[in-house]
Amino acid sequence: MTPTAPQVRPATAADLEPIAALHTAARAAYLRARVPDAPFDAPAEHARCRDTWDRVLHRADAPTLCAVRHGAVVGAASYLPPAADPARPAVTLHQLHVDPAHWGTGVGRALHAACLHAWRAAGHPRAVLDVLWHNHRARTFYARLGWRPDPDRRPAPDATHLALTLALTPAPPAPAAP
Numbered sequence: 001m002t003p004t005a006p007q008v009r010p011a012t013a014a015d016l017e018p019i020a021a022l023h024t025a026a027r028a029a030y031l032r033a034r035v036p037d038a039p040f041d042a043p044a045e046h047a048r049c050r051d052t053w054d055r056v057l058h059r060a061d062a063p064t065l066c067a068v069r070h071g072a073v074v075g076a077a078s079y080l081p082p083a084a085d086p087a088r089p090a091v092t093l094h095q096l097h098v099d100p101a102h103w104g105t106g107v108g109r110a111l112h113a114a115c116l117h118a119w120r121a122a123g124h125p126r127a128v129l130d131v132l133w134h135n136h137r138a139r140t141f142y143a144r145l146g147w148r149p150d151p152d153r154r155p156a157p158d159a160t161h162l163a164l165t166l167a168l169t170p171a172p173p174a175p176a177a178p
Contacts, residue, residue: 003069003102003105003106004069004070005106005110006067006068006069006074006075006102006106006107006110007067007068007069008065008066008067008068008110008111008113008114009065009066009068010063010064010065010066011057011064011065011066011073011076011078012057013057013058015057015066015073015076016050016053016054016057017050018066018072018073019053019057019066019073019076019097020046020049020050020052020053021046022073022074022075022076022097022098022099023049023052023053023076023095023097024045024046024049025099025100026097026098026099026100027045027049027097028045029100030132030135030137030138053076053095056078056094056095061080061081062078062079062080062094063078063079063118064076064077064078064095065077065078065111065114065115067098067107067110067111069102069107074098074099074101074102074107075096075097075098075099075102075107075108075110075111076095076096076097076111077093077095077096077097077111077112077114077115078094078095078096079091079092079093079094079115079118079119079127080092080094082124089124089125089126090124090125090126090127090128090165091119091122091124091126091127091128091168092127092128092129093115093127093128093129094129096108096111096112096115096129098111103137108141109145112145115127116168119168120168124168125167125168126165126166126167126168127165127166127168128150128153128163128164128165128166129142129147129163129164130161130162130163130164131161131162131164132160132161132162133160133161133162134160139162142164145166146166146167147164147165147166148164148165148166149162149163149164149165150163150164150165151165152165153165
């Protein structure tokens with residue numbers, strides 16, 4: 001059975017706890033593949049994620065979206081406007097996380113599509129993001145959506161992250177009515 005498509009809407013302060021919980025769970029799932037015995041879903045990690053998202057949800061310059069399925073928040077994304085440097089007018093995908101129970105069900109794609117729509121509507125020419133080098137699931141997800149290594153951004157000195165970029169060509173026009 002195909003899961004119902006999630007509804008993507010602006011996140012509110014009321015979404016803080018479920019977003020922090022799904023971020024903690026997602027982070028634990030992808031990091032556990034690298035360090036199996038580490039307590040990535042410990043209360044301290046949840047508190048750290050909660051503090052991060054509390055700051056994000058209160059930033060006026062960081063639009064935040066959440067994906068909801070059957071009344072439950074199952075994913076979240078946040079992005080930052082281009083840096084002040086006019087030579088690099090790129091919007092930054094700051095966070096995109098999906099509850100591991102909903103991986104592979106279209107939640108990440110729905111959040112990504114909503115971000116693309118907003119970025120194109122705002123006239124951003126390209127987007128950038130950093131992904132953990134060893135998070136092969138996320139790297140594959142972004143590659144399928146057209147993200148490529150960013151030739152303008154060098155890898156982190158410790159090589160833990162990979163910088164990706166996506167050209168934001170205008171969305172194709174809607175087909176004409178017959």
